[in-house]
Amino acid sequence: MDQVPLNEFERQLEAARQSGAPAELRHVVLTDVRRELRTAHWDRRLARFAVLLLVVGIGANAALMLRGNPHAARSPAGGPTRESLVQVAVSVAEATDARTGRRFARQLAALAGRDLTGDEAIAIEAAVASHPVDDISPNGNEG
């Protein structure tokens, strides 16, 4: 056989393509896509609801504690430790996103009557960053 020119050979190769995906495959694939998107949507809603319940529970606990002893929350020894703040931030971030995790830890500290210290903020930032969680950009879009 004589050597065919390369572009002609390439054209022959392109002509060897199959006829494409079977028509029924489109419906199968897009049904899978729809199901997966809906599942993810409900997972997210449930996670948000769980976080909301957690916040309400912690808030109710804090309110009861303040009513029983108004000075307790302001005590320097009271409130969560740095480790527990970090763990809470990571758990919440895993269930929702990194921004909510950080915010939640800040509010937990606030419930104990104080702000996050610089060390705590850095530890939370590092822990959340080292976990594969969703992030949210400063303008509020998911990131």
Added chain:
Amino acid sequence: MSKPSKHDLAARLARGDEAAFAELYDACADRLHDYLTLRLGSSDSAADVLQNTFLRAVKSRRRFRGVENPVAYLFQIARNEAMRHAGRHRAREVPLPMEFVGGDICQWSENAEAVRAALSRLNTEDRELVELKAYAGLTFREIADMTGLPLGTVATRYRRALESLRGWLTKQFR
């Protein structure tokens, strides 16, 4: 009104827009299926892998956000899925069908088995370039995005692979 860009499509995919996945399917499912059929040697396997490819794309949809070309990215997922599939069902080297030995080169391209047999002579990287360019219809730019190779390298290696393929086929059909 201007046509939606690949960036717009990538952003919609990342948000989990169902219609965007339908658009992506329509844009590349045929090429993807052809590529996978050639790669896996079976239309049924190609359909399975194509289905898994889309599922994986949906599950990791946020990664579309930083993607320049969603089609190239989907091919990248498909390629990984095909490798996984091939690992489970080890592919064998395909001999050239007897009816093509000593035949006419015009006939070989009409037979998928013959194309697979010819491509199996190439090394893995070169074979993949030919599959992606000539068979899946991707551009050099898309292949470069997908494989991480420089554009010039893709073009040069593709040409060399074609020459090698043509040389082998010329001997077979002599």
